[in-house]
Amino acid sequence: MNSGTKQFAVTSLVNAIKESQIFWILSFSVLTAVAAQITIPVKPVPFTLQTMIVILAGALLGARNGAYSQIIYLLLGATGLPVFAHTPDAGIGLARLIGPTGGYLLAFPIAAFAVGYLVEKNKKYLPIVLSMFLGAIIILTCGTIYLGFVYLHDFSASVKTGAAIFSIWTVVKVFGAAAIYFAVTKSRNK
Secondary structure (H helix, E strand, C coil), rough: CCHHHHHHHHHHHHHHHHHCCHHHHHHHHHHHHHHCCCCCCCCCCEEEEEEHHHHHHHHCCCCHHHHHHHHHHHHHCCCCCCCCCCCCCCCHHHHHHHHHCHHHHHHHHHHHHHHHHHHHHCCCHHHHHHHHHHHHHHHHHHHHHHHHHHHCHHHHHHHHHCCCCHHHHHHHHHHHHHHHHHHHHHHHHH
């Protein structure tokens, strides 16, 4: 096999991997884990970049594959791999899913699915941004309700510490995700 044939084979393999749905699903699972490590520690729920990746997974991968990427992420964390955001109060593995951040984490596949479903229906700017806001609201709502019922036992306190504190941060992440989405889809279309 000459060098031209080898280069063609390697290029073909790389292109096949890049086109593989499994590659992109796993990539977003890993990106979510990486985003979890970018943390500003606040109790009981830290600031992370995870929600931005979750809504991007739905927007870029579609409803089904976006949800799969987040289910894989949760399964990796449930097995004890250190993919969840570091919080001093929480345990590891499955215990994280019943701790203070459990409601947020369990909402990730739902949010990715919802964003993906809506983006598949309408690819214009405003509907995409609104679908990303909906995904972020799903995560915040599920997380806040869970935080209130399971951890804080005070709905007012859970809204304050589990949703209101994240309001500006959520707006920044949604517009950041929208910018990334449109940059990626623009380069993909070229």
